[in-house]
Amino acid sequence: MSNGPRWLVRYPLGTTDAFRSMGTVAAPLLAGFALATLAVLLTSGVNVRLAGPATFALALAAAMFVFCVQFTVTGLLYSASPAERSGWQPTANDTDVAERMRRVQRRDYLLQGRYLFRARLTYDVGIVSLLAALLALVTPHDWLSWRGAAFAVVAAALTVEFVWVIAGRTRYAPGWLLPSYRHTRQ
Numbered sequence: 001m002s003n004g005p006r007w008l009v010r011y012p013l014g015t016t017d018a019f020r021s022m023g024t025v026a027a028p029l030l031a032g033f034a035l036a037t038l039a040v041l042l043t044s045g046v047n048v049r050l051a052g053p054a055t056f057a058l059a060l061a062a063a064m065f066v067f068c069v070q071f072t073v074t075g076l077l078y079s080a081s082p083a084e085r086s087g088w089q090p091t092a093n094d095t096d097v098a099e100r101m102r103r104v105q106r107r108d109y110l111l112q113g114r115y116l117f118r119a120r121l122t123y124d125v126g127i128v129s130l131l132a133a134l135l136a137l138v139t140p141h142d143w144l145s146w147r148g149a150a151f152a153v154v155a156a157a158l159t160v161e162f163v164w165v166i167a168g169r170t171r172y173a174p175g176w177l178l179p180s181y182r183h184t185r186q
Contacts, residue, residue: 023072031065050136057133064126075115078108131158
């Protein structure tokens with residue numbers, strides 16, 4: 001066994017930074033968009049064909065993005081890098097200190113995983129809800145129109161998002177959408 005701490009590592013290595021971007025940039029931005037759209041929908045007096053479902057989906061999206069921010073921030077509390085961990089323990093060569101650091105890192109790893117799973121889940125529900133709201137908002141009266149074309153684009157985006165979410169939960173990621181290690185050759 002080596003003298004230094006051995007850390008549990010989350011792969012791919014950019015996972016924590018990806019969650020940081022999702023929960024501190026994308027989710028707040030999308031929550032604001034959902035809330036602004038909801039406010040316009042409720043106060044404009046414009047007759048939207050599927051206003052009820054759009055209202056529900058926008059409210060759900062906004063709530064999920066807010067929860068995503070909260071879960072992400074809490075998960076990031078447990079995401080110290082190995083350098084940060086070692087930097088706070090000047091006697092890391094000591095076997096007892098190294099073992100204590102390993103135990104704390106393992107607990108942090110597990111807690112971070114729980115919070116970031118919840119952050120990802122709320123983000124996924126938020127994205128699907130936002131696209132569903134957009135689909136409800138662009139539902140046309142005349143299908144052979146620009147609005148009909150917009151409906152087709154949003155319906156396709158919602159379908160791709162469902163594939164993305166399901167692939168992320170089932171380990172089956174189609175290479176055409178989400179290439180991964182198993183889709184690359186050495």
